[in-house]
Amino acid sequence: MSESDVTELGRRDFLYIATGSFAAVGLSLSAWPFISQMNPDAGVQSLASVVVDLEPIEIGQSITVKWQGKPVFIRHRTPKEIEVSRSVSVLSLIDSDARNENLPGADASDENRVANPDWLVAVGICTHLGCIPVSGAGELGGWLCPCHGSIYDASGRVLKGPAPENLLVPPYVFESNSKIRIG
Amino acid sequence: MSILHGESYKPRNGFTRWLEKRLPIIGLIYPAFVTFPTPRNLNYAYTFGGILLVCLMIQIISGIVLSMHYTPHVDYAFESIEHIMRDVNYGWLIRYMHANGASMFFLAVYIHIFRGLYYGSYKEPRELLWIIGVMLYLMMMATAFLGYLLPWGQMSFWGATVITNFFSAIPFVGDAIVEWLRGGFSIDNATLNRFFSLHYLLPFMIVGVVVLHIWGLHVVGNSNPTGVELQKKEETVPFHPYYTLKDGFALVLFLMLFALFLFYMPNVLGHTDNYIKADSLVTPAHIVPEWYFLPFYAILRAVPDKLLGVLIMFASIGVLFILPWLDTSPVRSAAFRPLYRQFFWIFVFVCLGLGYMGAMPPEGLYLTMSRLLTVYYFFHFLFVLPVLGFFETPRPLPASIMPSVLDTEGKGDVDEGA
Ligand code: HEM
Ligand code: FES
Numbered sequence: 001m002s003e004s005d006v007t008e009l010g011r012r013d014f015l016y017i018a019t020g021s022f023a024a025v026g027l028s029l030s031a032w033p034f035i036s037q038m039n040p041d042a043g044v045q046s047l048a049s050v051v052v053d054l055e056p057i058e059i060g061q062s063i064t065v066k067w068q069g070k071p072v073f074i075r076h077r078t079p080k081e082i083e084v085s086r087s088v089s090v091l092s093l094i095d096s097d098a099r100n101e102n103l104p105g106a107d108a109s110d111e112n113r114v115a116n117p118d119w120l121v122a123v124g125i126c127t128h129l130g131c132i133p134v135s136g137a138g139e140l141g142g143w144l145c146p147c148h149g150s151i152y153d154a155s156g157r158v159l160k161g162p163a164p165e166n167l168l169v170p171p172y173v174f175e176s177n178s179k180i181r182i183g
Numbered sequence: 184m185s186i187l188h189g190e191s192y193k194p195r196n197g198f199t200r201w202l203e204k205r206l207p208i209i210g211l212i213y214p215a216f217v218t219f220p221t222p223r224n225l226n227y228a229y230t231f232g233g234i235l236l237v238c239l240m241i242q243i244i245s246g247i248v249l250s251m252h253y254t255p256h257v258d259y260a261f262e263s264i265e266h267i268m269r270d271v272n273y274g275w276l277i278r279y280m281h282a283n284g285a286s287m288f289f290l291a292v293y294i295h296i297f298r299g300l301y302y303g304s305y306k307e308p309r310e311l312l313w314i315i316g317v318m319l320y321l322m323m324m325a326t327a328f329l330g331y332l333l334p335w336g337q338m339s340f341w342g343a344t345v346i347t348n349f350f351s352a353i354p355f356v357g358d359a360i361v362e363w364l365r366g367g368f369s370i371d372n373a374t375l376n377r378f379f380s381l382h383y384l385l386p387f388m389i390v391g392v393v394v395l396h397i398w399g400l401h402v403v404g405n406s407n408p409t410g411v412e413l414q415k416k417e418e419t420v421p422f423h424p425y426y427t428l429k430d431g432f433a434l435v436l437f438l439m440l441f442a443l444f445l446f447y448m449p450n451v452l453g454h455t456d457n458y459i460k461a462d463s464l465v466t467p468a469h470i471v472p473e474w475y476f477l478p479f480y481a482i483l484r485a486v487p488d489k490l491l492g493v494l495i496m497f498a499s500i501g502v503l504f505i506l507p508w509l510d511t512s513p514v515r516s517a518a519f520r521p522l523y524r525q526f527f528w529i530f531v532f533v534c535l536g537l538g539y540m541g542a543m544p545p546e547g548l549y550l551t552m553s554r555l556l557t558v559y560y561f562f563h564f565l566f567v568l569p570v571l572g573f574f575e576t577p578r579p580l581p582a583s584i585m586p587s588v589l590d591t592e593g594k595g596d597v598d599e600g601a
Contacts, residue, residue: 038364038366038377039362040367040368044366044371066464068368069371070463071463071464128348129345129348130344130345130348131470132464145466146466146467146468146469147341147345147466148484149545149546162489163489164488164489
């Protein structure tokens, strides 16, 4: 093979590999819209927030409201429930994180789980596989998940697995003494 | 393997001669489905492949018809099913056919799989055939899961919620994946639409993989109850009419069972909660999947850790992929493996037991039992099968399949095991 043949070959190899790579990159980029379209669309994304009037909720009563398609528990806790929740040691819990979107990184003491001790607000989705726990069915007046038996206390903290985490506390603020805005 | 070459097609009239010259399509089908040489000693356990093909056709035909009357929207899906049941001519028949047809499909595939386990059909040279079969089984499970959301009942909704949440066990990206799968923060209209689209698509992909399955089968040939490979053309008969009729007879019996469910108890295999419209704020007291998923559900719940439970559940199917390399015995058929035969039946009962545990609440004795059975399930594949090959003394194998064919009393070596 003469010198010029070799350079000729090298040039063609380069063109071949360059064209092939462009095609490969182009193809993988064009896959993105097809993957991305599966994500929640703008309508779902638009963060609807809800305002809830707490006035009609009696002590000991728990209601469920819908926020972003998810159930949110609002519980008017009894003095006994507050007392028991406050007395639990964080170290004895399965999940020691508050899981409170308003206090990221805080520990799971009852003080960090609620903005006002009378009211527990938590997303009502079991952190195991997503069922809705049933109110009052567990010990300590908390929640029992009917699917695989997880138990949560009156602070929404998991007491018995398989659920790995405490119920999520969504972002919320008290607009007045008897009104909260979730989201 | 010239034994496996069926007699080729000879066009007999002007039209077929003209056609074959331009598109030899009859010539392709004829040696594969008419004259294909088939072992003479196949028993009724071998008829379920054909039955599965019919099941797939029943699901596709009834499914296409249902789609003509069904509306994949959260506000109308449940109502459109009731519309099919009450207003559409023979709608009740077609819908019950599709719903019970899925159950019959799984019944047939389970018999087909356990046939393979008993006769060692997964062993060399049929490893790939077996692996393609496990892929078909996975695709069937995916299809049935997607279809079960469509009626938009309580079980539809909560089953889909629990199963899509499996992916939230993946560290870091889990929640993002779940949102991506659902197209929302919970199961909603976007989810229903995509499930419908994929539920329509997957069965046709199954058809494609079935073609590969049969292609692979026709390269290595059928196994048979003795597990001894064919040696002479005389040991075979052409597929048609011998096995078309045998399969046909088995199919008639199978369809009688199907009809029993379809006409006399169309709802016993379903869950009554699925006649309640999906409600995202109320979880039914007991979430149970369809019966054909129960053993895996029991395995999932047996493990107290979320990520581990999901992994072990998937591993229980994944282990089937490497089965050809876990079983160390060179002898295929359980008819000649006295110890394996016993372990096989123990395994069958363990699987049935897991199914029962999957239907029971996960507490007390049930939970303990599902844990024991889960451990045994893996013990069977990961310990018994690899070790048995070294310790078991197989019974002497016949030189060919002929003794099992000629033994008309049915008391031969083989039938004893079958
Ligand atoms: C591998 C084959 C298939 C399996 C295992 C399967 C399974 C299922 C299951 C379990 C359901 C829920 C039934 C119920 O409880 O009501 C369902 C529903 C449905 N399937 Fe399929 N299916 C298959 C093929 C198809 C095909 C090919 C189509 C369309 C071309 C289709 C269209 C539908 C429709 C429209 C529904 C909703 C109506 C209903 O729920 O009865 N399916 N399928
Ligand atoms: S979903 Fe609540 S325990 Fe599994």
